[in-house]
Amino acid sequence: MREALTAVDIRNLLISFDAAIELDQLRVDALPPECFHPAYSDSMWRLWRCLHRAYIKELLATVNAIPLGMLEGLTWIALNYDPAVVGDVMLDLFADAASGSCCELETATLFFGWLIKDLRDVPLGKPRNETARALMVQWLPVTDPLRIAEDEECGYGTPAGLVS
Numbered sequence: 001m002r003e004a005l006t007a008v009d010i011r012n013l014l015i016s017f018d019a020a021i022e023l024d025q026l027r028v029d030a031l032p033p034e035c036f037h038p039a040y041s042d043s044m045w046r047l048w049r050c051l052h053r054a055y056i057k058e059l060l061a062t063v064n065a066i067p068l069g070m071l072e073g074l075t076w077i078a079l080n081y082d083p084a085v086v087g088d089v090m091l092d093l094f095a096d097a098a099s100g101s102c103c104e105l106e107t108a109t110l111f112f113g114w115l116i117k118d119l120r121d122v123p124l125g126k127p128r129n130e131t132a133r134a135l136m137v138q139w140l141p142v143t144d145p146l147r148i149a150e151d152e153e154c155g156y157g158t159p160a161g162l163v164s
Helices: 007-029 042-060 068-080 083-099 108-119 132-136
Strands: none
Touching: 007 042, 007 068, 007 108, 007 132, 042 083, 042 108, 068 083, 068 108, 068 132, 083 108
């Protein structure tokens, strides 16, 4: 196995995701009102971002407790699954945790344990010639990190020239 992911790598992933959510809110705040769908609920989406960021902060407090075996499992996942597929599963888990619909995700170990479990039945991706760290950073989108712009009641869309 190539160089295994570390708790620092997981911490950096979560910090980057948190920063992307914060930046997304700043970007949306800068848009003129006419960019939004009439049904757009600023307070709802602002709360959704806030709940995700609060949950990420909870995870960050427990990252150092992730067992070595789990980090090796996450390394294997990074090397063997399509990063977009892993990201979809992660975003679903983040949504479950942020909404409070799943109470079994209080720590980073539990969160990533569920990620591993949820990926068991997903087909493997094509092998890639990149490090686990380089593949892992592709798991979560940088632009529109919570995919709010994709909601039909938002209307503002992804900024031109940027990719999720």
